[in-house]
Amino acid sequence: MSEQTPNLAMPFIMPAQAQKHVTHNEAIELLDTIVQLTLEDSDAVTPPVLPSEGEAWALSASPTGDWAGQGGQIATWRGGGWLFVTPREGWMAWVKDDAELQVFTGTAWATLASVGT
Known part of the structure; x- marks a missing residue:
């Protein structure tokens, strides 16, 4: 499985990943930049x-x-x-x-x- 989405390169949260909030917040920052x-x-x-x-x-x-x-x-x-x-x-x-x-x-x-x- 890839570690990011194919179009926006947003990070996936991986199984058993520590500090999931870091990955989630990184994805939110990318969306906030790219959308509109x-x-x-x-x-x-x-x-x-x-x-x-x-x-x-x-x-x-x-x-x-x-x-x-x-x-x-x-x-x-x-x-x-x-x-x-x-x-x-x-x-x-x-x-x-x-x-x-x-x-x-x-x-x-x-x-x-x-x-x-």
Whole structure:
């Protein structure tokens, strides 16, 4: 049996596993990030100085600082630290910085629709 789901890579609680709450809470954090995904920016390079709990950014190919080495990931601020999630083709997100609905093509975030300001 696999240790995670095939589509969202959410962890399964395994038989006789100790500290089941850790695995459960990890899955809840992933769902909270992915479902109704809202991004501050879809090509972020530099981490914010004071991120707010739950904010998320789609990272550029070569981000810096605390995001170094995480290019192409989604970075979300959770519990005082960064959680990184790999986006999958077809994921959609509202991107605040551009006021656009974007879809992940498998290699980049592309505009589906924008809202005039």
